[in-house]
Amino acid sequence: xxxxxxxxxxxxxxxxxxxxxxxxxxxxxxxxxxxxxxxxxxxxxxxxxxxxxxxxxxxxxxxxxxxxxxxxxxxxxxxxxxxxxxxxxxxxxxxxxxxxxxxxxxxxxxxxxxxxxxxxxxxxxxxxxxxxxxxxxxxxxxxxxxxxxxxxxxxxxxxxxxxxxxxxxxxxxxxxxxxxxxxxxxxxxxxxxxxxxxxxxxxxxxxxxxxxxxxxxxxxxxxxxxxxxxxxxxxxxxxxxxxxxxxxxxxxxxxxxxxxxxxxxxxxxxxxxxxxxxxxxxxxxxxxxxxxxxxxxxxxxxxxxxxxxxxxxxxxxxxx
Numbered sequence: 472x473x474x475x476x477x478x479x480x481x482x483x484x485x486x487x488x489x490x491x492x493x494x495x496x497x498x499x500x501x502x503x504x505x506x507x508x509x510x511x512x513x514x515x516x517x518x519x520x521x522x523x524x525x526x527x528x529x530x531x532x533x534x535x536x537x538x539x540x541x542x543x544x545x546x547x548x549x550x551x552x553x554x555x556x557x558x559x560x561x562x563x564x565x566x567x568x569x570x571x572x573x574x575x576x577x578x579x580x581x582x583x584x585x586x587x588x589x590x591x592x593x594x595x596x597x598x599x600x601x602x603x604x605x606x607x608x609x610x611x612x613x614x615x616x617x618x619x620x621x622x623x624x625x626x627x628x629x630x631x632x633x634x635x636x637x638x639x640x641x642x643x644x645x646x647x648x649x650x651x652x653x654x655x656x657x658x659x660x661x662x663x664x665x666x667x668x669x670x671x672x673x674x675x676x677x678x679x680x681x682x683x684x685x686x687x688x689x690x691x692x693x694x695x696x697x698x699x700x701x702x703x704x705x706x707x708x709x710x711x712x713x714x715x716x717x718x719x720x721x722x723x724x725x726x727x728x729x730x731x732x733x734x735x736x737x738x739x740x741x742x743x744x745x746x747x748x749x750x751x752x753x754x755x756x757x758x759x760x761x762x763x764x765x766x767x768x769x770x771x772x773x774x775x776x777x778x779x780x781x782x783x784x785x786x787x788x789x790x791x
Contacts, residue, residue, distance in 0.1 A: 535763035540756045552763035562764065564739055565747040568654065572743060573722035575658035580718050581711070584666045588673035589703075603674070607667035614664050618728035621660045622647070647733050650740045657741055660728045665721065669714045676710030677703070709783065716779045720772055744768050 535552055537545040556562050590596065591603055609617065624632045627645045636643060646652045680703065688698045704711075726745040729735065735742035735750070744764065752761030 531762040531765060534759050535766055537759045539758040539762075541758050542756070545759070548759065552760045553767070555760060556764055556767055561739070561742075562744075562747055565742045565744050568739075568741060569723060569725065569743045571654055572658055572725050572741075573719055575655055576661050576722045576725070577715065577718045579658070580662045580666050580669055581714055583662065584669035584714065585673050585707075585711075587666070588670045588677055589699075591670070592674060592677045603671075607671060609664050610667040612664065614661070614727040615731050617664045618657075618660055618731035621656075621663075621728075622732050625656065648737050650737050653733055653737060653741050657725075657729050657732055660732070661721075661725065664728075665718075669718065672714055673707070673710060676707050680706045712782055713779070716775050720775055723768065723772055723775075 534545070536547060536549055538548050539545040587606060591599055591606075593599075596602070624630050625643075625646050627633055633643065643652070646656045684702050684706070685698055688702050693701065724745055725743050726749065729741050729743060729746055730749070733741045735746045745768070748761050748764050748768070751757045751764065
C-alpha cells in the first residue's frame with residue numbers, strides 16, 4: 472500500500488530585530504532628551520548675553536526717560552532727553568560731523584577695497600598670497616593702536632610722514648589741529664585699518680563669478696572696461712551693497728581713533744555722535760541723555776540693517 476505524502480509548505484518566518492536592552496525607546500522621549508542637552512549647552516551663553524547685553528540694553532532704555540546721573544535718585548522726565556537731541560546745537564554739530572565722516576570714510580574704503588580686490592584676483596599677479604595677507608593685516612590691529620601709531624607718523628615735530636613730505640617740498644603742518652584736515656585725517660586712519668576686510672569680501676564675490684561670462688564677453692569684443700561694467704559690477708551688486716551698508720554702520724559708530732587722535736577737536740570739528748555719548752555719560756554724568764542718544768543711534772543703525780534685509784530679500788525674490 473502506497474501512501475502519498477503531502478508536504479505542507481509554509482512561508483519562512485520574517486526576521487525581527489531583537490528589542491534594545493530596556494525595551495523599545497519612545498521617539499518623543501529621545502527628542503526631549505536632545506532638547507534638554509542642547510539647552511544645557513546654551514544656558515551659559517544665554518546667561519552671558521543676558522547679563523552683559525540684554526540687561527544693559529533694558530536698563531539704558533529705562534534710563535533714557537530719566538535724568539539719571541549715576542549718583543542719587545533718578546527723576547522721570549519722559550521724552551525730554553529725546554527732544555533735547557533734536558534741539559541741542561552741540562548734538563546737531565556731532566550729527567553733521569558724523570555724516571561728513573561717513574561721506575569721507577565709506578567711498579574711500581569701498582573703492583580702495585574694490586580696486587585692490589580686482590588687482591589681487593588676477594592669476595597673473597605674482598605673490599598674490601603675500602599681498603593679500605599683507606593688506607589684510609591692518610584689520611586685525613586695534614583701531615586705538617593704529618591711531619596712536621598714525622599720530623606719531625603725522626606729528627609735526629617727530630613724524631616720519633611730515634619729514635618725508637617736507638623733503639619733497641610739501642608742508643602739511645599739524646594736521647590734527649587743523650579744522651579742515653583733522654576729519655579727513657581720522658577718516659584716513661579708519662580706511663587704512665578696515666579696507667583689508669572689505670577687500671576680502673570683494674575677493675570672495677569675484678571668485679564666485681563664472682569665468683565663462685568673461686570668455687563670452689571677450690568673444691563679443693568687450694574690452695577690460697566693458698567687461699568690468701557689464702559683467703563684474705552686475706555680478707558684484709549684492710557684495711557691493713553689503714560692503715556699503717557695513718561701512719556706513721561702521722562710520723556711524725566712529726569713536727576710537729577720534730578719541731585717541733583729536734579728542735573731538737579742534738573746536739569740535741571731529742566730534743561724532745558716539746563721542747557725544749561718551750562725553751555726556753562719563754564726563755558730564757548726564758547718563759539719561761547719553762542713553763537716549765545711544766538709542767537714537769541704535770535706531771539709525773537698525774534702519775540701515777532693515778534696508779539691507781529688504782534689498783537682499785528683493786534680490787532673492789527676483790532671482791527666484
